[in-house]
Amino acid sequence: MFSLLVLVPFLILVAVNLSKKVAPNVACSLTALATLAQAGFVVSLPGTLLKTNNVIFTWLPDFKLAIDEFSIVVLAAIGIVAFVACCVARSTINDPGQRATFMNLLLVALIGMNTTVMLRDIFSIYLFVETIAIISFVLISIDRGRLALEGAFKYLMLSAFATILMLSSIALMLLFSPTLELSGLAEAMSVYPNPILIKLSIGLFLCGLFIKSGLFPFHWWLPDAYSAAHSAASVLLAGIITKVVGVYVLMRLSLSIFGESLHIQAMVMAVGALSIITGAVLAMTQKNFKRMLAYSSISQVGYIILATGVGTPFAFAAAAFHFFNHATFKSLLFVNAASVEKRLGTMDMREMGGLSNRMPATGITSLVGFLSTAGLPPFSGFWSKFMIVLALWAAGKYFYAAFALLASILTLGYMLILQRNVFFGKLKDGLGGVKEVGPGLVIPQLVLAAIIVLVGVCFPFVLNKFIFPVQSIFLK
């Protein structure tokens, strides 16, 4: 069953490219259907998964993939965001050839992400992460604009350094471990006598992941790439790709091999906290809509990393929950940005104002995304941030708990600035003729807003069905 997650996009990819007659719109629809099906399939899983305990499965002999409760949360997020990116691409990329290429790349990225989530081998994880990174370079520069190419090249350079760091780490791991499978690796680490080499290898890999996920002192490429990318690409990139290649992998590895040392936990938490504060502070003075969202993304990812660093099952579940919520509300905000860009043709916030009057659906859904990001009840973001603070407190990290609470005030601050400048306040002169965007963009906005509200309102259900089971990974 789970191999369908890889097979279906692959078959669509083959079918779309084999015959030349297939219009890009058909590819769009097929991909959208597949991603929706993925989200639905994954969400229906937990009950059966727990019953049959069918966690590790093989495809060909030894083709080991595994699914657990955490993978399910991530797979659902992948399905939703890929669906949204599909819709956005359909209505924002005008050139049919480019659209077809975008769809192909999206499908390859989808296969890559789905496989990454199921992998349990550190080199294979690196390989798929690199594949997705290469796709991201192309996605960013898909319309070959001047700034987009600049962003793509910066990402490429920083990503190359991340690659080198991760590969050096893998080379060091080969010295003390006969296998690169995560469980075997953890075992080898526990018996190997030289702690410096182990810490060095873990540290190198972590630094690579920090670059890939865009955490504070490593974040440099992220605002440039996000703000310059085509809007469909930025939805995909900000919503899920960076999160899977960086944050998901970090969380997955923290389960088996990072979790041991207190030093490492302290460092991960420090990086997370730094990202929270600097991302929020930097977002406050931004003039570019997407750039502000990019900094906000750094800040929110900081929360996930902070919770991951705690190392308790509850904190990890909270991080997984925030992972999902961040994927939904950040992609919602990026879709809002795409809508505004489609109508106004610019991302400069000084030229915007009062758009909510002219674009009611965009304005209201952006409000939902904003409230969820700022962590106000009853939206989903409130619950996950609340859980993170609780987990920090329960683990005795009082300083970080207070810090996370105070930092949400900053989040509220920059989000208020954003709303005031773009959607509310007085309508700017010359924007009187702006109309609401078409259904191609309104539908994904509504879908995402509905998910955010539903997850927030049905929190107890979501918590018991999806989030608390994540804790059971620690027992396995």
Added chain:
Amino acid sequence: MMIDLILLSVLLIMVIWTVMAIRLVRSAVGLALTSVVLSILMFRLNASLAAVFELSVCAGLISVIFITTISFTRRMSKSDFKTRRRQRLSKFWPLPLIIIAAAILLFWRHFPSEVIFIRVPAENVRDVLWNTRHIDLFGQVLVLLAGAFGVVALFKENKK
């Protein structure tokens, strides 16, 4: 041991030449030569299959890619070349010094003096690739697909 030292030194010199060469084409050729020396080192380390790949793909294919890319960009004029030479010398002269200083420092400190290795029974690389790591083969297919679509996206309508 001695041969290794010599080969490594040659590798390092090749790299320095690659970095410091003034014309880009020479840099690309330097890179190809670096690959050749590297594959010889790999042969010495009993990694014959990887060495063959290194020789054919890196020394061959990647050099071709670089030279093609370079040929698409504008060629340097003679006067340009002379000014560039002065600039480069002023920029790159620290590199050999840094390398020598770092080498002396590292050897003098007996860098990593004691590292314990976990030895494992040898396995054939073909077995590893085909039997235990075919997920990597799938990944390679995916990378190639990504590259193909990337080339389509980046080059397709450049003629327009």
Added chain:
Amino acid sequence: MSILILPIFIPLVAAVLILATRGKPRGLKEALTLVATAATLAISVQLFGKEISFILPWIGHGIDLSLRLDRFSGFIVLFASLFAFLTALYSVVSMRGKDHPKQFYFYLLIILVCTNAAVLANNLIFMLFFWEGILLAIFGMIAIGNKNAFKTATKAFIIVGISDLCMMGGLAITGYLASTLTISQIHLELTPLASIAFVLLMIGAIAKGGSMPFHSWIPSAATDAPLPFMALMPAALEKLLGIYFLSRITLEMFKLSAGSWISITMMTIGAATIILAVMMALVQKEYKRLLSYHAISQVGYMILGIGTCVPAGIIGGIFHMVNNALYKSCLFFTAGSVEKQAGTTDLERLGGLWKQMPITFACFVITALSISGVPPFNGFFSKELIYDGALERGKIFYLAALIGSFFTAASFLKLGHAAFCGKASQENRRVKEAPLGMLVPMAVIAFLCILFGVYNQLPIEKFIQPILGHARLEGHNFSGFPANAWLTLTTIVVLIAALIHHLIAAKAAGSGLKASEHIHHAPVLGTIYQAAERKWFDPYEVGMKVVHIASLLLMAIDRIIDWLYDGFLAGTAFLASRALALLQTGNYVVYIVWSLVSAAVALAFMVK
């Protein structure tokens, strides 16, 4: 699903439906309210006497939707539903032509929902949720009254809100001490911390009941809020809820002994409330305001009774709660009838109404006799039990209760004399009897007053004694006339004294209304009354004055803090933002250097 959820669910559904109605089919809201309250009443009759518990997992970690029905909560739910039904019936007529009927019925049902849920709840957090819901409903209900109503609503909100905050603190400490949030599992010894928790919880409970010093919103609401609200909330449901919770914490959640300082505190609060509020009531010249002060005064009896911590007092307190809810809501109903028919409740303009409104008058007489404690009406028996309990603990409390009784009788003689007897003024000649829909609830309650008096075995043996259980009763049976004949005799003497006092004073002053003037203008009391009329004894008003002065004083400090937040902090944040943005130079070489330096620092930290 359990049947237990129905008393909460039915009114909730009806409330939501009412919100959804448009004005089109007239009478739909009223019909919905009547049907829902009647259904709730029927179910609560079914539920009464059963013991069921029901748990629906909600958030987990001890916070569950957990309900418990026992003798006590079943009894409270029964009466709450009864009063809600009667009030709804009364409102159908009395609210006709008033503003905001939709909101009124919505709040009425929500109050019923919250009361039932708070009473049935077996989980502290769950209870608190609905307890706060009542606060919001009170605010909304008062706010739809007349012009001043919003101010009064704010006053009520702040006073009740502060006491609810105390209660939240108490709940937190209780939960911490008991390490469970399930009410039925909490049995705490009175350690110092537990005493603090108890006092905080008690503040929440008695403030809900309307005791001093949390009373001052009630007289204001009496003139500003819609009248059925007064009959429903301060007269009935709030007493039920407040005293219910007070009894729960006293009898069940904390192990309270008769000699503890908490018991003395409660009795003192009770006695003080009785006397102070009744003194205020005595000099009122407005029908509803007078009643509202009695609503405060009577709660003093209940707190005194429960505070005695002896069986007679507790049974008396709970019985008095029921009786008070009955006659006080009926008295408010008569006030509503008079207001609707005569157009005013100002006692100076009323008089001689007994001819025009005989049934209303009859109901008034019965309930006034009840509240004054005349045998054989219900008020007499509950007061006797409280006297009995108070006498056991100290003569001073008994004396206070007795004085309260004297003034109660005096003020109701004055009220009846001024409103219904005497000479009818010119404008009152054409007043007619109230419509049937208003008379029926009054008559039902008046009948219940007589029934619970003459046949007091029914409420005491069926409803109240099972709450305490046999162990606490020590084999006594508290129904029937008091065992101590001296008590009865003293009460009757006091009542007769009140009557004589009234007759003499009324003759001297020339009218029934002015029968209390000599007290009003007595040497020391006069100044106290003057101060009270200037609201010097109203904690809320005094607090507001202090706050006003303090706010003026703090203005300067406020400016500084404002600068700190607005100028300094925001400025720092923006400055930091700009400074950090300078690092983002756009040159990827700089990015790489930064990343490598940070990686080196991170590695050094980790390998260290």
Added chain:
Amino acid sequence: MNVSLFGLFSVFVILLFIAGTYSILVTFNLIRALIGIEILIKAVTLLIILAGYLTGNLGLAQAIAITLIVIEVVFMVVAGGIVLSIFRHHGTIDTRNLRDLKG
């Protein structure tokens, strides 16, 4: 013997890292930056093969190295495409043109 072999190789690998990083940091030429990355990847490949040789786990090490070479090629093709596109926009391959996104 083995230890010193590891020491020798690792020192040279570090020197290669220094050379590659230095060239990336100092140059203003996009293609030269890519060549710097190539050098870094070569150093890492050597390190991986060395680790495999030292532990006898050459099968795994070679498999990794081969996969790495494939990634390297695709990476370079895409990077070259981006560099060429940049060249089409600016007419040069000077990195100083890539400083418009900042703040």
